[in-house]
Amino acid sequence: MKNAVVQGIVIVVLFFSTLLVLNQIDWMTVFNVKKATEKTEEKLGELFWEISKKTEREINNQTVTNSIDSIVTRICKANEIERNNIKIHILYKTETNAFALPSGHLIIYSGLILAADNHAELSGVITHEIAHIELHHVMEKLIKEIGLSVLVSMTTGNSGGEIIMETVKMLSSSAFDRSLETAADIQAVEYLIKANIDPEPFANFLYKLADEESESMKYLSWISTHPDSKERAEYIIEYCRDKNIKSHPVITQETWDKLKESLQE
């Protein structure tokens, strides 16, 4: 019996030591898995954006696109985020919503811009979505909700248009996990501070929407997909308390007014 136990232990040790040795190798690089994943994400992003583009009208007004671009560029530059990886699309829609698609596509509805009182509030929401992109939350959510097999079948054209439509709908109208939302909020605040944008207006925007939440929930999609706004606003304020925040406006008040005017037209 003693022999059997010793030999059994040797086999178990052999198993785990082989595993330990193999774990030292970065198989993802060896098999080019990262590249393949990135390609899948890229294809999904383009596919989802094509679908969104078909159903809504894109805003190409220079005042609007340039202003949003200035905000995004400031955030990216200050945080060493590759600017070209964030693809901004502004769509005409009354909903107060913004959401991220795979491969860095960020959709902003005109309703969200109009709901913001100043550019810092809008910057907060945009930064929150950029944080979701940078922290790879979009793919994580998609894999969790839909499964890798369905996602891959979408990219190979084996999935119906309806499934793709439903997936885009899910991305635009459902929340991430609470932990992911918190992580994105904290990351967004970090990004804002580094970009010299005061995060307080972002918290104020959440407070404001939380107050309006009860009566106009159905119109305020960003709030319905991001619950507990009051609580979030509070921890953002708390998180910023000891930080040294310098604030330099990204765009002038005049440009902001012009931007809103162009959207109202």
Next chain:
Amino acid sequence: MINVTKFPYEPGDHEAEKASNSYLMSLIALIVGLPLPIVNLIATLMFYLGNRKGTYFVRWHCIQALLSQFSMLLINSYGFWWTMIMIFGSETLSSKYISYIIVVLIFNLTEFIATIYTAIQTRKGLHVEWWFYGTLTNVICKSGA
């Protein structure tokens, strides 16, 4: 790792065939049962139950085949469910998963080769004892039973 030793008595041709079949059973079930790792264990177990009142030589080899399948079931099941979670759940492909699958493949391949070799040798009436499994079988399987 594999020892061809002398059995307490010279097994007859009929016994050698049955003992060899216990290994073949796990091989056939492995092909049929992929990717469900439990199929080969069930097949080997059924073969053992059918022969548990057989001669000492047959019983001995049925138990050795069964024990080897049992440990394979553990590592294969873990790999199987990990793969399922990855395809249908939240898990993503990682270096750790690839390492585990490589280890599973190495162990399965070793077991596969050992099984074929043992099936051939046992058919010739030779007694083949595996490292650990053979020792454990000697503890479990007694000639007088």
